[in-house]
Amino acid sequence: MTNDMGNKSVVLQDVRKSYGSLQVVHGIDLTIAEGEFVVFVGPSGCGKSTLLRMIAGLEDVTDGEIEIKGRLVTDLDPSERGIAMVFQSYALYPHMSVRDNLAFGLKMARNNAADIETRVKAASAILKIDHLLERRPGQLSGGQRQRVAIGRAIVRKPDVFLFDEPLSNLDAELRVSMRIEIARLHRELGNTMIYVTHDQTEAMTLADKIVVLRDGRVEQAGTPREIYEDPANTFVAGFIGSPRMNLLNAGWGEKGLVELAGARIASGLSPADRPAGAAVTLGLRPEHLKVASDQPGSLTATVDFSEYLGGTQYLYCQLADGQSLTVEHRSPISIAAGEEVSLLFDPSDCRLFDEGGKRLR
Numbered sequence: 001m002t003n004d005m006g007n008k009s010v011v012l013q014d015v016r017k018s019y020g021s022l023q024v025v026h027g028i029d030l031t032i033a034e035g036e037f038v039v040f041v042g043p044s045g046c047g048k049s050t051l052l053r054m055i056a057g058l059e060d061v062t063d064g065e066i067e068i069k070g071r072l073v074t075d076l077d078p079s080e081r082g083i084a085m086v087f088q089s090y091a092l093y094p095h096m097s098v099r100d101n102l103a104f105g106l107k108m109a110r111n112n113a114a115d116i117e118t119r120v121k122a123a124s125a126i127l128k129i130d131h132l133l134e135r136r137p138g139q140l141s142g143g144q145r146q147r148v149a150i151g152r153a154i155v156r157k158p159d160v161f162l163f164d165e166p167l168s169n170l171d172a173e174l175r176v177s178m179r180i181e182i183a184r185l186h187r188e189l190g191n192t193m194i195y196v197t198h199d200q201t202e203a204m205t206l207a208d209k210i211v212v213l214r215d216g217r218v219e220q221a222g223t224p225r226e227i228y229e230d231p232a233n234t235f236v237a238g239f240i241g242s243p244r245m246n247l248l249n250a251g252w253g254e255k256g257l258v259e260l261a262g263a264r265i266a267s268g269l270s271p272a273d274r275p276a277g278a279a280v281t282l283g284l285r286p287e288h289l290k291v292a293s294d295q296p297g298s299l300t301a302t303v304d305f306s307e308y309l310g311g312t313q314y315l316y317c318q319l320a321d322g323q324s325l326t327v328e329h330r331s332p333i334s335i336a337a338g339e340e341v342s343l344l345f346d347p348s349d350c351r352l353f354d355e356g357g358k359r360l361r
């Protein structure tokens, strides 16, 4: 496996994209290391597919530069960039067998027949589709079609694999198993992979590095753990994690305390950071809130609604000041709507953000 994080595989320098007067990608700088699995994630319309398609050469870059393996590729055709792309729609040729679908690109590139056969064999073994080679796409399940689409990328031996929401057309169960397959493929091949999704579970489980995008800008780039535990702003904090992080309007108090719904909470931040009375946002993940049955908690809330999911119960609560808050309650003792609960949490699990949503440290 090539996983030399010291070597640069893909470098984006101030990459921009406009459609007419509408700018949709606003100057993105990003360095992707050799062998890294990078996931672009963000809400619909944030520009993740556009960015991937610019790396692929399927969209022109309005401004900025793209390098792949040390080569400037900004103005090169897709076929000259050393990339292979897997699409959500599979994009297979319906009238060709699986074998011919796999071989087609290589034939076009005038590879010799023996080499093509070796590559098709190797790819179909990796993807466990050897028994399907004579079938046509119409005779395959969705998961099998996606394997063929991935196989078509593998046979080309690209430097970089690009995936554009490859699992979105599959049902939930198949998505999980294909996700594991893609992780295995990355481990076996060791190539750089760039993957676009709006599914945060795919992002968290597949990525070495997650790039969270919003409105054509990078909000944060980091390991899944950094993004989850150390979000740079309220957008990232609320986007990654399910149920989402509670983001509560609070006031900065004396001596580094935060005032929320009549309670005073130790923030762990230096009092000099903020003027007393300034508005702050307190972030608390649902799994970090514990219902305290035998001791007074820091916060009191009323349960509006509860959802039982077996091992876990989600409690949708309201604070005295009317703000909503979700609690992930893991206990055999279930709690019903209407109950008043007192909540405990470790101050080190609190995240604080300023009025503009930027993290306070």
Ligand SMILES: Nc1ncnc2c1ncn2[C@@H]1O[C@H](COP(=O)(O)OP(=O)(O)OP(=O)(O)O)[C@@H](O)[C@H]1O
Residues within 6 Å of the ligand: 019, 024, 042, 043, 044, 045, 046, 047, 048, 049, 050, 051, 198
């Ligand atoms: N050909 C085009 N002409 C004009 N605007 C476009 C064009 N293609 C995309 N856009 C706009 O660019 C922005 C980014 O689109 P893009 O498809 O990259 O978003 P995305 O994050 O991949 O969204 P989704 O998750 O919905 O696929 C959107 O606002 C979109 O409307």
